[in-house]
Amino acid sequence: MSYQDPTRLDSGITTGTAQSVAAPNSLLNINGVTLQYKTPEHLVTATYRVTFDIHTGDRFVLLGPSGCGKSTLLKSIAGFMPPVEGDIELKGRKVKRPGPDRAMVFQEFDQLLPWKTVRENVAFPLKVNGVSKDEADQRAMQMIEKVNLTKFLDVYPHMLSGGMKQRVAIARAMAMRPDVLLMDEPYAALDALTRRKMQDELLSLWEDLRFTLVFVTHSIEEAVLIGTRILVLSPHPGQVRAEINTHQFDSRNADSPEFAATCARIRGMLFGDAETAH
Numbered sequence: 476m477s478y479q480d481p482t483r484l485d486s487g488i489t490t491g492t493a494q495s496v497a498a499p500n501s502l503l504n505i506n507g508v509t510l511q512y513k514t515p516e517h518l519v520t521a522t523y524r525v526t527f528d529i530h531t532g533d534r535f536v537l538l539g540p541s542g543c544g545k546s547t548l549l550k551s552i553a554g555f556m557p558p559v560e561g562d563i564e565l566k567g568r569k570v571k572r573p574g575p576d577r578a579m580v581f582q583e584f585d586q587l588l589p590w591k592t593v594r595e596n597v598a599f600p601l602k603v604n605g606v607s608k609d610e611a612d613q614r615a616m617q618m619i620e621k622v623n624l625t626k627f628l629d630v631y632p633h634m635l636s637g638g639m640k641q642r643v644a645i646a647r648a649m650a651m652r653p654d655v656l657l658m659d660e661p662y663a664a665l666d667a668l669t670r671r672k673m674q675d676e677l678l679s680l681w682e683d684l685r686f687t688l689v690f691v692t693h694s695i696e697e698a699v700l701i702g703t704r705i706l707v708l709s710p711h712p713g714q715v716r717a718e719i720n721t722h723q724f725d726s727r728n729a730d731s732p733e734f735a736a737t738c739a740r741i742r743g744m745l746f747g748d749a750e751t752a753h
C-alpha cells in the first residue's frame with residue numbers, strides 16, 4: 476500500500492488522512508468515502524472521506540469509539556448504503572448493491588436457521604442463489620469437512636456449542652465463495668471467557684481457510700488479537716486516524732508485554748494521550 480502523504484511511525488503505524496493508491500494485490504478499495512444518514516430533522520455524517528485498501532488474506536479490523544461509523548462503513552462495503560462522496564471498489568468494480576461476493580457473518584446466536592440441520596443450513600443459501608441441489612449439497616459437504624464438523628452434519632443448531640455454531644456460520648458464508656467475509660462486533664454480547672474461545676476459533680479457522688476478513692470492534696485487545704491490520708477511526712464523524720500492522724500478534728502472544736504495549740499505544744491514539752500514542 477502506498478500513500479501520497481504518509482506520516483509513518485515506527486512499528487508499522489501510519490497516521491493521518493491518506494489518499495490511497497491501489498496496491499497491485501488490493502482487493503477492496505475504499506476511496507474518500509463519506510457516509511450520511513438523512514432523517515427528517517437531521518443530516519448525520521457517519522464517516523468523512525475515509526480511505527483505505529484491503530488486501531487478499533487480510534484480517535482487517537475497523538476500530539474506533541462508539542458512533543464513529545464502523546458499522547455504517549461495513550454496511551456500505553456490503554452494498555446496503557451508497558457513499559455520498561467517494562466510492563468503494565471490489566476487484567476494481569464499483570460496489571453498488573449487496574452481492575454474494577461479500578458475505579456478512581452475523582452474531583452467533585441469530586444466524587442459523589434452528590429448524591434446519593448443519594448440512595441444510597450450509598446448503599440453503601446456495602440453493603436460494605440458484606445453485607443446483609446436487610452442487611449445493613456437494614459444496615456444503617466440502618465446507619463442513621473443512622471446518623471439521625462432518626460428524627455433526629445432521630445435527631440441529633441448538634445441539635451445538637457457540638464455537639461450533641460460528642464454524643457453521645463461516646462454512647455457510649464460505650460455501651458461497653465470497654471474496655470477503657464481513658463481521659460486525661460478533662462477540663460483543665459474550666462473556667470474556669466465551670469471547671476468547673470464539674476469537675481463538677476464528678483465528679484457527681483463518682489459518683485453515685485463509686479468507687479475507689473485515690471485522691468491526693470497539694475493543695482494542697480484540698482488534699490487536701484478530702487483526703493483521705487495524706484502521707483506527709476518530710470519534711464521530713469517523714475519519715482515518717491511523718493504520719497499524721498487527722500481523723505479529725495472535726493467541727500465543729496475547730499475554731506478552733509487546734501486545735500490551737501496542738494496545739496502550741492505540742488507546743493513546745483513540746483517547747488523545749500523546750505520551751502513549753507515540
Ligand SMILES: Nc1ncnc2c1ncn2[C@@H]1O[C@H](COP(=O)(O)OP(=O)(O)OP(=O)(O)O)[C@@H](O)[C@H]1O
Nearest residue numbers: 512519521540541542543544545546547548693711
Ligand atoms: N439509521 C440511522 N439513522 C440515523 N443515524 C444513524 C443511523 N444509524 C447510525 N446512525 C448514526 O451514525 C453514526 C455512526 O453510527 P455507527 O452505528 O456506524 O457507529 P459505530 O462506530 O458502529 O458505533 P457502535 O460501536 O456503537 O456500534 C452515529 O452517530 C449514529 O448515531
